[in-house]
Amino acid sequence: MSTAAQQTGGRTSAPTAIIIGGGVIGCAAAFELSKAGYACTLLDKGAIHQEASTAAAGMLGAQVEIHQPGPFYELCRQSQEIYKAWIDELEQIGGVTAQYIGKGILRAALTEEDELELRSRLSWIQNADWMKPEDMRRMEPELSAEVRGGLHFHADHQVHPVWLAKSLGAAIVRQGCRIREWTPVFKLLTEPGTGRICGVQTSEGPLYADIVVLASGAWSPALTGPLGIKLDMFPVKGQCISVKTGAPIIRSTVFTHGCYIVPKLDGSYIIGATQAEAGFDKQVTVKAIAELHGKAAALLPRIEEAEFISSWAGLRPGTRDGLPYLGETSELPGLIFATGHYRNGILLAPVTGRIVAQIAAGDKPLEDLKPFSPMRDSAKATASL
Ligand SMILES: Cc1cc2nc3c(=O)[nH]c(=O)nc-3n(C[C@H](O)[C@H](O)[C@H](O)COP(=O)(O)OP(=O)(O)OC[C@H]3O[C@@H](n4cnc5c(N)ncnc54)[C@H](O)[C@@H]3O)c2cc1C
DSSP, X not given: OOOHHHHTTTOOOOOEEEEEOOSHHHHXXXXXXXXXXXXXXXXXXXXXXXXXXXXXXXXXXXXXXXXXXXXXXXXXXXXXXXXXXXXXXXHHHHOOOOOOBOOOEEEEOOSHHHHHHHHHGGGTOSSEEEEOHHHHHHHSTTSOTTOOOEEEETTOOBOOHHHHHHHHHHHHHHTTOEXXXXXXXXXXXXXXXXXXXXXXXXXXXXXXXXXXEEOOGGGTHHHHGGGTOOOOEEEEEEEEEEEEOSSOSOSSEEEETTEEEEEOTTSEEEEXXXXXXXXXXXXXXXXXXXXXXXXXXXXXXGXXXXXXXXXXXXXXXXXXXXXXXEEOOSSSTTEEEEEOOTTOHHHHHHHHHHHHHHHHTTOOOSSOOGGGOTTHHHHHHHHTO
16 A cells, blocks of 8 residues: 555655545635645545535524533634634635624523523623613514523624635635545545554545545544444434525524524525434425424514525534544544534634644644544443443
8 A cells, every 4th residue: 555655756745635525624624734735635425515514504603502611612712713814814815705794693582491591601601791681672673572581692603604615615726725526435544554544545546645634524433433433423414494584684693492593694594403313314394494483483573574595404413422523543643533513513613624734733732622532432432341
């Protein structure tokens, strides 16, 4: 088996990287690696941007999505802090905007239980204020009279996920990244003797590189399992609908238990999202649309006047403990894990790209990666034997 160095005949050239997966995480990794001088090849089993990343709503919900303080909250906040500069850079390089909207999120309580849960977050959450019902309706007059108050997350902004994907795609192509669509990776290749990951076996034959980035979303365990690394990951199906109204009825994202309505720059609203473990099924069901409609109308009655545009489903890369897998392992050197971002991959894309590039450079990432260790499930499985 030849290695990347052998393939280049030992000549001094740019270091090489293979990125498996053309969602936001793979593209963010490719963006940072190419900036760091890597010659990147990004592989996808289908067309890029066709899975979870473009099924998302685009909220950058570092506060609204997180229910307890800890390392994951800190990781989300780090990504939120660098987001605006990151998408500005993408736009500057690739010329495509991610359609950022900086209007925050109103998380409204419609039940006493929900109100109590939201109030309990006030002891630790940052960038959030409690709002009385009348103050919420002053901000968003069309909110239901049933709203009991809620939290205003004033730093939780949003992008359009489809435009973020286009923006990332344009930026990485501009930086020279080679994109190979319809090229599934069947297995990771190890260097005989060292066990180092040196490439991938694809439908087009073997490909070799100095580093390989695992960013294949919900499909990731199939690649690491045969090499003894168990990732406790599974697809979590989320269904959404998109609607539009003549004149805008909200300006901020409004969110209640189990439902959000995210206004976009083109006058449409994404209403999401259901959540179910249903394997790799991506069918949209009448039941899910009815459920979303019911919840959205309870929060924002005038949404009933909206025109239906479309519906879709995506597969979140879920993990048993809700945390992503980030970093390297001594068991599979040469492989950088960047997967399992579950409900927050749009938000976590910039910090993940930065972490991948720091590891590739041999630097210690700024973030503490221990809680996100790719070995944590294998360690648990061994301990329970
Ligand atoms: C309905 C819904 C709403 C969401 N809303 C939000 C939100 O508001 N904010 C937020 O931050 N996050 C949100 N998310 C979560 C977010 O979309 C995901 O966390 C994120 O998209 C994961 O990105 P990814 O690149 O890891 O995965 P994906 O986008 O799924 O990309 C993985 C890619 O890998 C490719 N691949 C897989 N296996 C192989 C292989 N063997 N060889 C080659 N290619 C392979 C796939 O084809 C795919 O293109 C939402 C998700 C859903 C479904």
